[in-house]
Amino acid sequence: MPQPDRRSLLQGAAVAAAAALLPASVRAVAASSGETDCPQAAWKPASPSNYTAANRPSSHPVDLVVLHVTQATFGNTVGIFADAAKQVSAHYVVRSADGYIAQCLREKDIGWHAGNWDHNARSIGIEHEGWVDRPAYFTHIMYERSARLTADVCDRHGIPKDRAHIVGHHEVPGSDHTDPGSNWDWDRYIRLVNLV
Ligand SMILES: [Zn+2]
Numbered sequence: 001m002p003q004p005d006r007r008s009l010l011q012g013a014a015v016a017a018a019a020a021l022l023p024a025s026v027r028a029v030a031a032s033s034g035e036t037d038c039p040q041a042a043w044k045p046a047s048p049s050n051y052t053a054a055n056r057p058s059s060h061p062v063d064l065v066v067l068h069v070t071q072a073t074f075g076n077t078v079g080i081f082a083d084a085a086k087q088v089s090a091h092y093v094v095r096s097a098d099g100y101i102a103q104c105l106r107e108k109d110i111g112w113h114a115g116n117w118d119h120n121a122r123s124i125g126i127e128h129e130g131w132v133d134r135p136a137y138f139t140h141i142m143y144e145r146s147a148r149l150t151a152d153v154c155d156r157h158g159i160p161k162d163r164a165h166i167v168g169h170h171e172v173p174g175s176d177h178t179d180p181g182s183n184w185d186w187d188r189y190i191r192l193v194n195l196v
């Protein structure tokens with residue numbers, strides 16, 4: 001991961017100082033230079049061909065978080081979302097080794113990750129780097145950073161932090177996907193979401 005240079009650090013400080021003067025409703029956007037919804041995420045945009053531009057929550061209420069496992073590397077996943085031919089996207093991708101988070105489309109827009117329009121329209125999609133049958137990819141730092149991200153998403157959208165509202169791709173009606181799979185520790189994840 002490249003280190004920020006002094007200039008961008010100074011710009012970041014100026015943005016943060018200005019953001020503190022703004023009402024909470026616009027602070028989240030200002031704090032991230034108008035691109036990411038989560039300050040801890042880096043903007044790695046998906047192709048606009050791979051999601052539905054919307055104005056959630058006024059256009060569609062948001063009441064679910066859908067968790068995924070990529071079955072690909074972090075870099076390949078971000079690349080797939082950026083490729084206009086792929087017709088797929090999720091809002092966030094969390095990297096296994098260090099919990100680094102990419103945001104690929106805005107939370108107001110509708111990702112194409114659940115394989116079900118109703119569930120796409122009402123959810124935020126979070127991908128985790130790894131494979132369902134390779135539990136070593138499910139690192140502590142990835143659980144921790146992802147749980148913090150999900151907690152932030154739930155706080156922003158008023159989503160209860162429970163298993164009825166934080167679901168796996170395999171639980172989406174009509175899904176033929178198995179992710180995040182039997183190696184995903186749901187008890188630990190939900191506990192972390194409620195701790196952070
Ligand atoms: Zn999935």
